[in-house]
Amino acid sequence: MRFSPVFGVVAASGFLSVSNAEEPVILLSEDSAFHIEMLGGMGYAIGGGADISPILAAAKDVVPGDFQRFGDVFSKLAEETKAQALDPDNAYDPVNVRDTWFSTANYFRRADMFLHGNWSNPALKTFWDEQLYAFDQGIAALPVPGERIQIPADNFTVEAIWYSASPDNSTKRPTMIIGNGFDAAQEDIYHTLVAHTLARGWNALTYEGPGQPTVRRGQNLGFIHQWERVVTPAVDYLLENKISEIDTERLALFGNSLGGYLAARAAAFEPRIKAVMLNGGIFDAHEGYASQLPPDLAELYNSGQKEAFDEAALSILEDKNVSSQLRWGIEYGLWAFNVKSVYEFLQGTKPFTVEDIIDRIKVPVWVADFEFEGIFTGQPQKVKDALGDLGTLHIFNGSAGYHCQPGAYMEMNRAIFAWLHKTLG
Template sequence: MGLLFKRDFHDEFGTWALGFIPYGGIDFGEITAVAQAVGDGDDSAFYEAWVAAGDRFSTEAIDTLAKGRQAVARDLFLKASECYATAKHPIFGFPVDPGLVEAFRKQTAAFDQAMALSKTPVTPMRIPFEKGSLPAYFIPAVDYPDSVRPLLILTNGYDGTVTDMYFASAVAALNRGYHCLLFDGPGQGELLIEQGVSLRPDWETVVSAVIDVAVTLPLVDVARIAISGWSLGGYLAPRAASGDARIAACIADPGVPSLPDSFRQLIINVLGASPEAVADLGKMDQQLLDQIWHLFTNNRKLSWSVVQRGFWVNGVNDLRAYLTSLDLYTMSGRESLIRCPTLLTMAQNDSLSTAATAFYESLTCPKTLLTFSADRGAGDHCELMNRSLLNRRVLDWLDDVFA
């Protein structure tokens, strides 16, 4: 399909919303209306158009709730939350734009209002973690609000939000009979934006704290706890499964065994560097580092991904420190620690999934590799243009594992 938004950079973020339409997200016409409002404007125009849409949905939700229509108000609050979450993507990074914080707070407030209006009681939680706590939501399965059921823990990646994760994964799982637990970890959502807590590679530490609380919930079948991660979560979920035996199934969308290897391959392919020159990312020759910096800062998407977003999320201030931090994000040597059945996905045109096959081959646990193709509209990152197909196949697999 052609671009909905005039700028490629905006189109990538704005079209996330297309993948959420089947799960109660805003409709296609609303997305195109926002795109028209943005026009050929800059990141501020993108932000303002999406926030304006969120404000409209919030106002409609409040008016509808005053008339006693709780179910309709809930849907409208969810749509508002989605708009606020989308608005902040292009300005996501350091230095922190006040608009980013405002949109995040509006998004959270709208999501909380939606959850409070759910037919089945949703439990907002604070999960103790080190010196602080993680925000989380326990959402019972649609048809089993009072039954002990399997639990699906959902984990984000770099810049996804709880709202995104709800639409992308939770709605389908809830409708299939799974309780869901959504949370923000270090480097994500509240912990990053409000508390300044950076991402960390030892995600097993994070998820173990989540499971410590989950196993105390009376509706959770403690023998059937699964974890699913999308985008960078395709590394974080397997990392968690390698360190906590209570995880009975693991889903990585896509399977990501190593962040540094992905960067090494990029540098080799684009700049013609030798494998030896990039063996240790943190100790690369300064001349090569300067070439990489020029590459990143002269490409809008790479500049956003690495300099704007990556530095902030990883808590670093320069390229060498960033590349040094990446070396910690690897499953090398930990593959055999994953004992539970594990599902990896690989989308045809998703650069993050290029090592999924090698990752699959390195696993010694019961394993499955699902591939998704462009001819089904599911070839892009996290299969966002056909999320229904992804969810159907993944949940079929999980049904079989937990049968």
Template sequence: MARLMKDDLFEAQLVRALGYAPYGGADFGECAAIASRIHGTDLDAWHDQWSATAAKLHDRAQMSLAAGDRISARSAYFRASNYFRTAGLFTMGAPLDSRLVEAHAREVENFRAGAALLDIPPQIVEIPYENGSLPGYFFRAAQDAALRPTLILVNGYDGTAEELYFTNGAAALQRGYNVLAFDGPGQGAMLIDRGVVFRPDWEAVVTPVVNFALELAGVHPHRLVLMGLSFGGYLAPRAASVEHRLAACVSDCGPYDLFDASASRLPGVLAKQLPDGNPALLRLLGTVLAGVMKKPTAGWALRRNLMVHGLTDPLEYFRMAPEYSLKGREGLIACSTFVCSAEGDDLSVNAPRLFEALDCPKKYVQFMAADGAGAHCESGARTLFHQEVFAWLDSVLTDNAAQSVSA
């Protein structure tokens, strides 16, 4: 495929942002123009150029709204929201960067301004969770009181509840599904504004969300779907292994085992020493990882990973990673489950292992580079993913409804 940026990570995140164009989150010309002004691996330029365009769109949205053009205003607000999210992406790391705080605040501001202009604006919610709450949005597919299937959306390492509208929410609403999107521990506002980091037992997060969803008007109690993408592709099936009120679960390009997925990127002889092998070799690995973390784009994932887990030592990340595993839990998942991987994505390379180990109704799809869908989470080809997954979901939920009636 033709590239707009030379650096692999910059290109991947550009495609991620641009991939939301079918759902109102981007414009090709704007994204291409931004890319043309960023050179090499200049992280400051990345932040500044995406922010500048987002700010310009915010101003244009304000002018359109003042002129009574709600459609143009909504479009500009939504694109501004996505671009502010993209601007802050590479500032993730510890200590918390003030630019990330600002970018996230402006992402939320513009998303909510745009969402308020939808035909059916979402309900901004706080979902009761332990001693606090989880921020999110409930989108209704229609205004009537009919019970409808509802998607509960789970994000990954660096996503936000607002981004979930573009990744899966808009597509679901178009097909008559309600949508509940939220930030869990380690994600979006929970991480940036409230300082709450990830936890491996995601069922402790999803069960309160399901409780909340079942109290919402219009939510069919037997047609709840949990859909996770990226790291959410681990979190969703992990939750489904305990939360059995779900009709279906979707794992979109998630890791089967976080340690295996992470350690596979390390030199083999050093990776074999984890977690508590030869002290000298572990010190050498620590030195190597510290050097990697200093690199602008090559070290970003590790800097981000430490932040979302509340860690400071890269070796501690690899010692913690085995807690995030589906090994031995697959047989606990009872609901119908859709598992997918992308041809060029090393994070989801072990998705077939998860699929084979499942003891429930299931489907596996590998998305291919020849179809433009070979990147992580089918970035740039979300419409193809949605065609596949909603055809499967419609079939599963129809079968479940028929069984419920016959029973």
């Protein structure tokens, strides 16, 4: 998840209720949801997935609260960048090829971000097909091409991408299994983590399970909480197919945002993982989501009045004074959990807690917290406390203090790999 708030706070203006001076960085939009989305997308530049000025130009053109406009601005940028990628003069150099295609894919993903309120919107398929195609051109031009794989699970298929750190497939290297969370794609995390993992001599496997972007689209499956059903088949695949390249004593699992719950859950049931990183410690996702409801909605929800709650929650989507975080949180949550009821979406998050399984984790765990966390405030500390001596808490402050460090990915990588070096050698 690129945003901390799923429901957010309804400000009087519908947008930011704080000044630039109160934020850790210059704002790219007075709409806080748009600001974070563009800041994160711009941060992909360090992994070859963006250029700075085009994002800043897009920031000038977006209109706070206008989801369609946001999509139009970024789809235009994506098409312009795609035209550059298709220019024969661009193809002389694999670095040109991959960076241009990677940027194209990034911009199409940004265009898709706020369009999930209408499940039949053809752009949801068009933009995603475009980003998949563009990203595949990018990974094909890597020094060691990335490999898309489909991993059979019990009643679904895990969508994954394998990245080798070296063409020498007889050298066993440390390997990281990397998963995103609520909304971001596995393609996103190439730029924020995988490129930097490869540069340090680690292999990487990214993956998506039910509820995550490509599996949700291709298999029509909403989120499940038993994430061991996703990660264990991925570990099986690696040990059966990539064993000559993997140092099994340095097999790490990384979970980003809601992935902080998902990875912890998987690690509780997967003993072959040797270290876990939770980029956002989540103790109880439902507690975080439900706590963001405005008081009147919270009263309806807690009283179990499903129909009245759904009617009130869905009516919010038509209120132009509602924050983009709240509107996006409802729309995307319904889509990702594959339900039409906001009540059912929230109820569906109840099993997303580590309370009853965290004592099953027997390996070192790095837990990230953020100065400007928002929805899961206090939960990373709670996860660390429950882990006892196995847990290490790292707090990101200042310009790196937004949820999952948008725009501060180099600092994120420095912290992650310093801990891995200390923990696994």
